[in-house]
Amino acid sequence: MFQEVLVRFSGFGKEEDEWINVRKHVRPRSLPCESSECVAVLAGDLILCFQEGKEQALYFDAHVLDAQRRRHDVRGCRCRFLVRYDHDQSEEIMTLRKVCRRPETDYRLHQLHAVNDAAPADHQKISLDHPAIVHGTRVTNSSEMVQKQQ
Numbered sequence: 001m002f003q004e005v006l007v008r009f010s011g012f013g014k015e016e017d018e019w020i021n022v023r024k025h026v027r028p029r030s031l032p033c034e035s036s037e038c039v040a041v042l043a044g045d046l047i048l049c050f051q052e053g054k055e056q057a058l059y060f061d062a063h064v065l066d067a068q069r070r071r072h073d074v075r076g077c078r079c080r081f082l083v084r085y086d087h088d089q090s091e092e093i094m095t096l097r098k099v100c101r102r103p104e105t106d107y108r109l110h111q112l113h114a115v116n117d118a119a120p121a122d123h124q125k126i127s128l129d130h131p132a133i134v135h136g137t138r139v140t141n142s143s144e145m146v147q148k149q150q
């Protein structure tokens, strides 16, 4: 079954309305990161990243190539993330502030909290990438739009 919805892109007029396939082109909204949530952003992740161009500044899909952890100070996260934008393959070093993570990465935070709350850390190994412990759900009927394809 093809589930299509008519959408209006923010910043565009009625004449730019488009029918889009919900299953393919809509996904849950990405989440801005709190300072303590940089631990949930890992190399290889799909993220939404704020790119400031000459004419426009927009959020685009990007992938994390590398995460450089730094000690946090009073203002919070000082980590740096090397990202590559999916649409133009350009690379940029970003702060956490300009990064939105996918809600599917929530489990990593839950996991870290669980480990911190639970007993001695010395025989607990955190393996964030183990697929067996991924229990995020993929929901595709919420409100995030992918960028408008020209």
Ligand SMILES: [Zn+2]
Binding pocket: 035, 038, 039, 069, 070, 072, 076, 077, 078, 079, 096
């Ligand atoms: Zn950080």
